[in-house]
Amino acid sequence: MNDGFDFAFDFDLDGLAPADAASEEAVERFWSGDLTALSQHHTTPNGSHSFVVTHDQSATWGIPGAPQVMAIAVARDLTQFTYTLETSHHATVPFAQNWLVERGCPPEKIAKIRDDLVKPADDLTLWVERQIRESGTLYKVLDNHTSDSAPCETWTLTRDSRADQAPIRVFHEEWDHDAGTYTMREGAFADVGAARAWLDDRSGPLPEPPEYSDHNGAVVRARIALARSAGASAAPKADLVTPRTPPAVPVHRPVQGRLP
Structure with a gap:
C-alpha cells in the first residue's frame, strides 16, 4: 500500500x-x-x-x-x-x-x-482505543473537536448507555509530535454541562470513570497490562465485559500527533 x-x-x-x-x-x-x-x-x-x-x-x-x-x-x-x-x-x-x-x-x-504513523504512548491508550472500537452502539456521540495547533488534540463527547454513574464520557486524545506518540484517555461526568465546563477551562485532571475504581475508591490495577507487541486487538473480546478495568500503566504526561 x-x-x-x-x-x-x-x-x-x-x-x-x-x-x-x-x-x-x-x-x-x-x-x-x-x-x-x-x-x-x-x-x-x-x-x-x-x-x-x-x-x-x-x-x-x-x-x-x-x-x-x-x-x-x-x-x-x-x-x-x-x-x-x-x-x-x-x-x-x-x-x-x-x-x-x-x-x-x-x-x-x-x-x-x-x-509509519505515530504510536500509542502506553497500554492504557491501547485499552481505551480497543474499548471504543469494540463497543458496538454503547457510545452515542454528542460532539467532537480536532485541534492541529497547541494543544494538538481531539476530544469526543459521548453518552455511555451502560453507565449508571457519570454517563457522559469524554475521550481525549493528545499528541506529542516530538516523541512520535499519543495518549487516549476516558473521562466521566454527571452531565453534558460538567463535561463542557472541563473542556473549556481544564482546571483539573480528566475525572476517571467510576468503573476504573474499586469499592474503596482506589484505582484498580489488577488487570494485566496488554503487551504492546501484541497490540490491543490481540486480547479476547470478552475482556471488555463489565467490570471495565484499565491495565496497570505508569503515569504519563499528556502527549500529542497522528500523521508523522
Missing part, C-alpha cells in the same frame, strides 16, 4: 456502477479530496466488501475543529455489477473503526494501523 490514497485501485470499482445516488455523490467527492489510508481491510476471496480508515486532509481547510478521520465502507454486488459506498467522519481512529465494525468489518483486521 502506498502513502497516497488511490480510490479506483484500492476499491476496485472498474466496471461497476453506483447502486444509488448517495454512492455516486460520495465517489464524486473523493476526486477533489486528499485522503491518506491509515487502515484497511478487503474481504476475500470474492472481494465483495472494503473497509478503510483514512485521514481527510481536506477537512483541515474547512470549518475549524471539524473531524479529520473518515471511515469508508464499500459493498459490491458482483452479480449486478454495482456498488454502494458509505462514509462517516470521526475525530479519532477508534470511533471510525467502530463504525466499520458495526458494518461487518472484523475488529482485529481494521485495528491494524500503518507502521
Whole structure:
C-alpha cells in the first residue's frame, strides 16, 4: 500500500456502477479530496466488501475543529455489477473503526494501523482505543473537536448507555509530535454541562470513570497490562465485559500527533 490514497485501485470499482445516488455523490467527492489510508481491510476471496480508515486532509481547510478521520465502507454486488459506498467522519481512529465494525468489518483486521504513523504512548491508550472500537452502539456521540495547533488534540463527547454513574464520557486524545506518540484517555461526568465546563477551562485532571475504581475508591490495577507487541486487538473480546478495568500503566504526561 502506498502513502497516497488511490480510490479506483484500492476499491476496485472498474466496471461497476453506483447502486444509488448517495454512492455516486460520495465517489464524486473523493476526486477533489486528499485522503491518506491509515487502515484497511478487503474481504476475500470474492472481494465483495472494503473497509478503510483514512485521514481527510481536506477537512483541515474547512470549518475549524471539524473531524479529520473518515471511515469508508464499500459493498459490491458482483452479480449486478454495482456498488454502494458509505462514509462517516470521526475525530479519532477508534470511533471510525467502530463504525466499520458495526458494518461487518472484523475488529482485529481494521485495528491494524500503518507502521509509519505515530504510536500509542502506553497500554492504557491501547485499552481505551480497543474499548471504543469494540463497543458496538454503547457510545452515542454528542460532539467532537480536532485541534492541529497547541494543544494538538481531539476530544469526543459521548453518552455511555451502560453507565449508571457519570454517563457522559469524554475521550481525549493528545499528541506529542516530538516523541512520535499519543495518549487516549476516558473521562466521566454527571452531565453534558460538567463535561463542557472541563473542556473549556481544564482546571483539573480528566475525572476517571467510576468503573476504573474499586469499592474503596482506589484505582484498580489488577488487570494485566496488554503487551504492546501484541497490540490491543490481540486480547479476547470478552475482556471488555463489565467490570471495565484499565491495565496497570505508569503515569504519563499528556502527549500529542497522528500523521508523522
